[in-house]
Amino acid sequence: MTQTTQPIQQAAAIVARAHRLTALVGAGLSASSGIPTYRGPGGLWTRQRPRQGAPPLLSYQEFVRDPAAWWQARLAAETDPSHPIYQMKQAVDQAAPNPGHLALAQLEQRGILHCIITQNVDNLHAAAGSRAVLEIHGNRNRLRCLQCHRRTPRNTQTPQNPPQCQQCNGLLKLDTVMFGEPIPPDVLQACRQAAEQSDCMLLVGTSGTVNPAARLPLLAKENGATLIEINPEATPLTPWCDLSLTGPADAILPQLLNSI
Ligand SMILES: [Zn+2]
Numbered sequence: 001m002t003q004t005t006q007p008i009q010q011a012a013a014i015v016a017r018a019h020r021l022t023a024l025v026g027a028g029l030s031a032s033s034g035i036p037t038y039r040g041p042g043g044l045w046t047r048q049r050p051r052q053g054a055p056p057l058l059s060y061q062e063f064v065r066d067p068a069a070w071w072q073a074r075l076a077a078e079t080d081p082s083h084p085i086y087q088m089k090q091a092v093d094q095a096a097p098n099p100g101h102l103a104l105a106q107l108e109q110r111g112i113l114h115c116i117i118t119q120n121v122d123n124l125h126a127a128a129g130s131r132a133v134l135e136i137h138g139n140r141n142r143l144r145c146l147q148c149h150r151r152t153p154r155n156t157q158t159p160q161n162p163p164q165c166q167q168c169n170g171l172l173k174l175d176t177v178m179f180g181e182p183i184p185p186d187v188l189q190a191c192r193q194a195a196e197q198s199d200c201m202l203l204v205g206t207s208g209t210v211n212p213a214a215r216l217p218l219l220a221k222e223n224g225a226t227l228i229e230i231n232p233e234a235t236p237l238t239p240w241c242d243l244s245l246t247g248p249a250d251a252i253l254p255q256l257l258n259s260i
Pocket of ligand 1: 145
């Protein structure tokens with residue numbers, strides 16, 4: 001990996017001048033914490049995925065068709081070592097924030113980073129100490145009511161099946177956004193507003209292929225933001241970026257922090 005110091009210093013100067021810095025984070029950051037990716041060669045679901053449709057237990061349509069059956073199968077999968085859902089759960093349970101997560105938390109604590117928009121559901125930003133985090137694809141440790149959108153910790157799940165919201169009796173699902181599920185409107189609105197108000201956005205370990213998250217940098221750019229990409233390889237968003245720092249985010253972000 002060759003990385004000249006010059007682009008890092010350019011990025012550091014831009015970041016230091018920014019009044020409203022945001023970071024859009026993707027799976028590449030969590031991959032450095034040992035969390036397997038879903039997509040791509042060897043991805044957990046690439047190996048399991050049927051020819052058509054979403055892998056079992058991951059489609060929103062499957063959930064809404066029969067929520068009680070879905071919850072029963074999900075809880076069984078979580079205790080079956082041969083099931084990819086069990087394997088993913090184990091991997092994420094054992095994962096810890098890496099130096100990239102910690103650098104983002106430091107940027108916030110130093111008053112430089114306004115907020116993180118993350119596509120990761122693993123809760124590692126909170127574990128690293130970040131506070132202003134918008135989770136566009138939800139959080140694996142929470143449940144969400146489909147009726148009133150209230151989020152509650154998963155460990156408060158009641159034994160009834162399907163679980164019900166204690167506030168409105170609505171249906172509870174995992175907060176994690178499933179294949180075919182619309183992004184919850186409250187978090188999507190907050191992400192769009194954060195993007196529009198940014199004057200600089202870091203694109204961290206995101207492939208730039210999953211919408212609507214991939215459109216947020218373009219929204220920021222339309223509103224005058226400078227885009228800085230941090231990724232080991234070029235992405236569909238690279239042509240829109242003002243600066244690209246080539247390398248893994250867990251190596252580049254600490255360098256950036258130390259250059260400010
Ligand atoms: Zn509710």
